[in-house]
Amino acid sequence: MRAACSCNEFSRAELLRRSAAQAGNGLPAIEPGMPVPAGTGLSRRDFLIGGLGTSLAVYGGGKLSAALLQNGIAQAAAFATPSDRILVSIFLDGGADSLSLLFPNGDPQYRVLRPRLALPASSGIAFAEDSRLLWHPSLAGLAALHTEGKVTVLPAVGYDHPDKSHFTSRHYWQVGATDHSLLTGWMGRYLDAYGVPDNPLQGLSLDATLHPELATAKVPVSTLDAPDNYDFSLPQIKLPLQPQIMAMVSDLGARHSKASDPALRQAGEVASQVQRLRSQLRPFQGADGSATVKSPVAYPASQDSFPHRLAGLAAMLALGLPLRTVALRAPGMYDTHAAQANTLAQGLKLTSDSLLSFQRDLEARGVADKVLVHVWSEFGRRAKENGSQGTDHGAAGTGFLIGSRVAGGMLGEFPGLSGGLDDQGNLKPTSDFRGVYAALLEQWLGADASKIIPGASSFARPTLLK
Amino acid sequence: MLKTATGLPVYTKAFGAAEASRLLWRAGFGPRKGDVARLAKLGLHGAVKSLTEPAAEQLTGPPPTDGRFPIAPNDAVGHDHLWWLDKMVRTNRPLIERMALIWHDWFATSNTGVRQQSLMLQQNQLFRDNALGSMSDLLKAVTVDPAMLLWLNGVQNTLRSPNENYGREMMELFTLGASRGYTEDDVREQARALTGWTATQLPGAGATDFRYEPRLHDPGTKTIFGQSGTFTWEDSCRLCLSNPQHPSYFVKKLWSYFVPTPPDKATEAGLEALYSADHQVKPVVEAILQHHALYTGPRLTKPPVVYTAGLLRATGRGIDSSLWWKLDTLAGQRLFYPPNVGGWDDSRWLDTSTFRGRWFVAMLALDPVRINEQSGDSSLPAEPKKLVDHAADFLLTTITPDSRILLNRFAKAALPQAQRFGNAPAIVVNSLRQLIATSPDYHTS
Numbered sequence: 014m015r016a017a018c019s020c021n022e023f024s025r026a027e028l029l030r031r032s033a034a035q036a037g038n039g040l041p042a043i044e045p046g047m048p049v050p051a052g053t054g055l056s057r058r059d060f061l062i063g064g065l066g067t068s069l070a071v072y073g074g075g076k077l078s079a080a081l082l083q084n085g086i087a088q089a090a091a092f093a094t095p096s097d098r099i100l101v102s103i104f105l106d107g108g109a110d111s112l113s114l115l116f117p118n119g120d121p122q123y124r125v126l127r128p129r130l131a132l133p134a135s136s137g138i139a140f141a142e143d144s145r146l147l148w149h150p151s152l153a154g155l156a157a158l159h160t161e162g163k164v165t166v167l168p169a170v171g172y173d174h175p176d177k178s179h180f181t182s183r184h185y186w187q188v189g190a191t192d193h194s195l196l197t198g199w200m201g202r203y204l205d206a207y208g209v210p211d212n213p214l215q216g217l218s219l220d221a222t223l224h225p226e227l228a229t230a231k232v233p234v235s236t237l238d239a240p241d242n243y244d245f246s247l248p249q250i251k252l253p254l255q256p257q258i259m260a261m262v263s264d265l266g267a268r269h270s271k272a273s274d275p276a277l278r279q280a281g282e283v284a285s286q287v288q289r290l291r292s293q294l295r296p297f298q299g300a301d302g303s304a305t306v307k308s309p310v311a312y313p314a315s316q317d318s319f320p321h322r323l324a325g326l327a328a329m330l331a332l333g334l335p336l337r338t339v340a341l342r343a344p345g346m347y348d349t350h351a352a353q354a355n356t357l358a359q360g361l362k363l364t365s366d367s368l369l370s371f372q373r374d375l376e377a378r379g380v381a382d383k384v385l386v387h388v389w390s391e392f393g394r395r396a397k398e399n400g401s402q403g404t405d406h407g408a409a410g411t412g413f414l415i416g417s418r419v420a421g422g423m424l425g426e427f428p429g430l431s432g433g434l435d436d437q438g439n440l441k442p443t444s445d446f447r448g449v450y451a452a453l454l455e456q457w458l459g460a461d462a463s464k465i466i467p468g469a470s471s472f473a474r475p476t477l478l479k
Numbered sequence: 480m481l482k483t484a485t486g487l488p489v490y491t492k493a494f495g496a497a498e499a500s501r502l503l504w505r506a507g508f509g510p511r512k513g514d515v516a517r518l519a520k521l522g523l524h525g526a527v528k529s530l531t532e533p534a535a536e537q538l539t540g541p542p543p544t545d546g547r548f549p550i551a552p553n554d555a556v557g558h559d560h561l562w563w564l565d566k567m568v569r570t571n572r573p574l575i576e577r578m579a580l581i582w583h584d585w586f587a588t589s590n591t592g593v594r595q596q597s598l599m600l601q602q603n604q605l606f607r608d609n610a611l612g613s614m615s616d617l618l619k620a621v622t623v624d625p626a627m628l629l630w631l632n633g634v635q636n637t638l639r640s641p642n643e644n645y646g647r648e649m650m651e652l653f654t655l656g657a658s659r660g661y662t663e664d665d666v667r668e669q670a671r672a673l674t675g676w677t678a679t680q681l682p683g684a685g686a687t688d689f690r691y692e693p694r695l696h697d698p699g700t701k702t703i704f705g706q707s708g709t710f711t712w713e714d715s716c717r718l719c720l721s722n723p724q725h726p727s728y729f730v731k732k733l734w735s736y737f738v739p740t741p742p743d744k745a746t747e748a749g750l751e752a753l754y755s756a757d758h759q760v761k762p763v764v765e766a767i768l769q770h771h772a773l774y775t776g777p778r779l780t781k782p783p784v785v786y787t788a789g790l791l792r793a794t795g796r797g798i799d800s801s802l803w804w805k806l807d808t809l810a811g812q813r814l815f816y817p818p819n820v821g822g823w824d825d826s827r828w829l830d831t832s833t834f835r836g837r838w839f840v841a842m843l844a845l846d847p848v849r850i851n852e853q854s855g856d857s858s859l860p861a862e863p864k865k866l867v868d869h870a871a872d873f874l875l876t877t878i879t880p881d882s883r884i885l886l887n888r889f890a891k892a893a894l895p896q897a898q899r900f901g902n903a904p905a906i907v908v909n910s911l912r913q914l915i916a917t918s919p920d921y922h923t924s
Contacts, residue, residue: 106819177647177666180821181657213831222811222818223830236830238809245838250846253900254893254910261889261914268881269919276739276778277879280919283829290831346591348819350632350644400640401632406647437663 098457099330101386102200102226102340105364107348108179110404111393111411111440113357114152115168115427119145122430126397130353130404142166142423151362154369155413162421163372164413165477169428170449171409171442175392175435179348179406183391187225189450190467198226199450200338201234202465203458208232208337213286214293214329215337219322224340233282235290239318240325241297241306243290263288296332309377312370313363317344320367327374330384337458347390351401364388368415376417385457385477386415389446396430396438408439412449414477418457424449424475448472487749490771494523497877498774504924505737505779506530506768507573509789510875527768530574531611531761538569543798550798553597559590560804560814563603567788568797578610578764579603580784581736583814584822586621586653590815592630595685599815602626611761614729614754618653618716623676625689631820634678634686636670638697646670648820649719656732660724661704668701672710720758726751730763735825737767739779746770778923780828783810786837790844790916793875802843809836829922841916849909855902863890866904870911879920886911 116132117123124131137147138156146168148156158164172191176182185191189199197205200216208215209232216227216234223236237243245259252258266284269277297306306328312320322341329336344367345360368386375381393410414424425444427433435441451462452474462469490498499518503510507530510518518526543550543565545558552562567576583606590599602624609617621627622645628634631645646669650661675696678686691712701710703718710718719725730750734742742750754763767773781789784807791797807813811833817823829837850856860866867886871878878886890907897906915921 176658177663178651178657179819180651218830218832221809221832222824223827225827236832238832243835245835247839247842250842252842252910252913253852253906254897257889257893257896258910258914261885262917264885265882265914265918268885269879272881272919274777274923276780276923277919280780280829280922283831283834284917284919286831287834350642351635399635399642400637401635401642403632403635403642405643 097383098459099336099384100200100338100453100457101326101384102224102338103343103364103368103386103388104183104224104340105343105345105347105360105388105390107346107390108182108392108394108406109347109390109410110349110353110357111169111407111409112396112404113353114149114361114411115140115146115166116149117145117427117430118147120430122396126430128398129402130398140166143168143427145429146427149358149361151358152365154365155415158369158372158415159421162479163417163419164415165419165421165424167412167414167424167444167449169393169409169425169433169440169443170389170412170446171392171440172445172447173442175408175439175442177392177406177408179391184225186389186391186446187228189226189447189465192467195467196228197230198224198228199465200226200340201229203454203460204234204338205229205231206464207458207460211289212335213290214335217336217339219326219339219341224342227338227340233286233289235286237290237294239322240294240329243294243297245287245291259288259291293334296334297328308370308374310370310373312374313366315344315363315367317363319344319363320370323367323371324374327371327378327380330375330380331378343388349394349403350399350405351403353398353403372415372417381417384416385419385453386413387449387453388413388415393440396434396440408435408437409442410440412446414449418478420477420479424477444475445472448474449477452477487746487753487766488771489769490523490774492771492774494526495519498523499526500875500877501774501924502526502530502768503573504781504785504789505773507577508567508785509792509924511792512795512875515875523769527765530768531765533572533575536575537571538566539571540569540795541797541799545801546799552600557801557804559596559599560807561798561801562600563814564784564788564791564803564807565798567784568791574764575607575610577785578760579606580782581733582606582610582617584736584817584825585732586627587817587820587822588626588630588815589817589819593626594629595626596815598626598629603815611764612759614758614760615716615720617760618649618720619713621653622649622673622712622716623689623691625678625686628676628678628689629686633673633676634689636674636676637695638674641667641670641674641697643667643670646673646715649715652821654719654728655722655724656728659728660722665703668703668710669715671697671699672701672703672715673712675712726755730754733760733763734767737764737779738770738772738776740772740776742770742772746772780825780923782823782825782828783807783812783833783837783840784814786810786922787840787844790841790874793873794844794848796844796847800843803840806836806840806843809833810840811836834917837922838917841913845909845912845916849912850902850905852901852905852909855905859904859908861904863887863894863907866890866908867911870908870915873908873912874915874921876915876921878915878918882915882918882920886914889914 118134118137136150140146140148155164187198188195204216213233213235218224218227218236227234263285266281269281270285272278306325308324312324343364346356349357375384389412390410392407394404394407399405428441428443433441447466451466451469451472454460454462454465456477496515496519499515521529543561550558550561552558570576593599605620605624631648632642633645636642643666647666651657655661675691677692677695679688681687700707704722750763787807811828864887867890893907894903897903900906
C-alpha cells in the first residue's frame, strides 16, 4: 500500500500547493458592493439575522437562486439543523508520548523500557478503567473530567502499517485516510457535504493559519487568531476612507474569486471572506473598536494564546455564531527526542488546565451539550527510551474525547508492553482513527460517514455518546 | 549562452517589463526603482546571469534601526528578523538572499529549539555562502551546523544511545522525500553513522564548543541503502546524495519554490541530468529561471517576508521600526521560527488571519511616504484613471484588467467623498496605494 503511494510522489510542498488550488473550486460568486453592516446594539438574534441579511444581498446575483440562498442563511442563522453541534479538533503537534500521558505503571516492562523516563508511581493519578495505567500528573484537569464521565480515553489509537514521518502521518489524520493523494481535510469534506456556501465560520481555524483538516473543495472556511482581535486599523495610522477601502477590498476579492489563475483566485477568495468575517464578528467589536472576551470562569494565565482562544471560542458559541467544526493546536512541543520530562509536563499542563476551564466555561454558559472536543496526535512514541532522555517516533498514540455528552470511560484496550508492541518496539493500535472519525460524523454530527471517510464501511464504530 | 542540458525548454518570446518584473519577484524580492527596465534591457540570459552571478554584496540605503537604536541581531528579540529583512531590502544580490530563504525553509531550523540567535545567524550565513554552490557542501555543512545539531538532537546522538531525529529528517525532508528510497532500518543505521558530535553546555550561556569526538562515534559496520561499511557522518551525506531517489526529489522541490505547477516529464529529466553530473545548484536554478513555465504559467503567492521586503524596496524605505517582525509574524512568517522541520506551508500563505497581517504591513510600509493629505501635491493628475496609474507606478507594479475596472470606479466615487477630509486627490492616491498593495494582484506574482 505504501509503495503505491511513494512511486509517483511529487514534493510535499507541491502536493499542498495543488490542494490549495483545488480548494477554490466551486466557491460562489460574490458581487461587488458588499455593505458594511450598520448600527450597533442589535440583539443576538437580530444581529445574526440582520447581520447575515445585510450580507445576503451581496450573494444575490451569484450562482445561487435567491431561494436556495435564503435557505442557507436561514440555516446558519437559526442554527437549528441536526448539526447544531460543534466538533472541536485539538492537535498535539509532534507525536505525544502515549506511555507518559497515561503511563503503564503496573506493567512490568515499563521501568525496563524507560529506566530514566519512567514516572514515579506516587505522582500518577488513578485511572479507573485499567489499574495498570496512571494519569500523568500534568493531566489532573482531564483526570477530574474523566471522573465526572466527561472524558473518553483512547489509550492506543492509530492505524495499521504506521508511518513514522510526522508529515505523512499527520496528513493521514488530517485527511481521514491513509492516502497521500487526498487534497481535502476530513472536516472539510464534511463541510462540503453538509455546510453552506456563504458561512466562513462553519470551519474555523483558531490559529495563525488554516488547519488542513478543514481544507474544503467547495465551501468557505476561515482562520482567526482570536475572535476579539479582527480589526483592520492601526492606532497610529488613519485612513480617511477606511470604510470605502474595506468595501473595495471585498469587491476586488470577489472579482478575483472567479479568476482562472489559482493563486489569484485563492487571494481573491480570502479577501472576500475578510469582510464577511468582520461582519460576523461584529459583536466582539465595541463602539470604540476595542473588544474583550468576558469569561464566567478563570482560564490559565499564559503567554500562549491557547487559553485565550478557547475563552473566545466559548464566547462565540454562547453568542450563537454559526460554527460547526473548529481546529486548534494545543500548546507545547510533543516531538520530545530529548529531555522529554519537563517539556512534556509543561505542554500537557497548560493544555489540560485550559481544556478544564473551557468545559467549565461551556457549562456556565449553558452550551456544554453542543460541544465535543477531540484531542489527537500524529503518533505515539517508541516504547524504549533513547539515550537523550527522550523518545523517538512510534506508532499508536493517546486520544481524548471531551464533553458533557461523551460516553466517558475507555475506548479500546491498553495492549500492554509485552504482547502489545510491534516488531519495531512501538505500541500497536487497539482502535482506528478512521473508525473514530466515522463515529463522530454519524453519532455526533448526524452525517453519512460513507460520503466523507474513504472505505468507511470497513471500520468498526465505537459508541461515543452517553 | 547559459549552460542548459539538452531537452530543457527556454522561454523564447520577448523579454519585456512584465517578464523582468516576474523574474525579480520569483528570484528575489521585487524591483527597486529602475530595476525592471534595467533587467528587461539585458534580455533573458543576461537578466538571469545578473542574478546568479552578482557583484560583491553592497547594501544601499540607511542601516537598520528599531526606531531609536541600531539593531542588535544576536541578542534582542525579533532583531534577528529585522537583520535579515534589512538585507533582503537593501541587497544588490536578491537571488542570493532568496536562495538563503529557500534553504532556511528546506533545512527548516527554528530558534524555539536552538534558543541562541547567534547560532541561527551563523546558520543563516552558511545558507548565504552556499546559496548557489554544491549540494554536497551544503548538506555536509548543515549536518554539522551547531543550530542544526541542537535542533534535531545531533549532539545527543551517541554510540551508547542513538537518536534518530536528524537521520530520519535528512532523508525524508532534506534529500529523498517521504518513504522514497529508504526504510525504517535505514533510519536507525543513519543515526548510528551520524554519531560523534557533541557540545559543551555552559550554564547560563547554552551550548558551545561544538565538535566531533571519535569516542562518541559508533565505529561498527552499518548497512545503509543495502551498502555496508564503517560509515561516518560524511558517508551519511554522500549516501543520501548518491541514492537514486535524490535527484528527482531535489529538482522537483527546488522547482516548486519558483514555479507553482510541476515540471513536465522532459523538463524533469533534463533538470535531473543537469543536477546529477556534480550536484551543483546554480545550473539548475539558471535552467528554472529561463524556463518558459516561469513566464507563461500561473502566478505564485509571495511569501510574507518577500511581500514585506518588496514593499520596502519599492518605496525606498529601510528598516526603521521593530514592528516589522511582529507584523510578519501576523502575516504568517517569522524568520528563524519556521513552524516545524518541514518548513512553512507554501500553499497556505493567505487566509483571513494572515491577510490581516499583510494589511498592516502595507499600512505601515506606506505611511511615511504618504502624500500630505492637507496640502496635497500639485503634480497629481485630476482624472480618476490617472490616479490609479499614479498609485500603481509608485508601487512599481501593474494591475490586472479586472482590478483596473474596480479601482477606476473606486477612484471616481472616492474623489467627492474625500473632499471633506482634505485634499481629495492626495487622499484618493494614498487609498489606492493601500488597495493595490493588498489586492490579489499584488499578493501574487
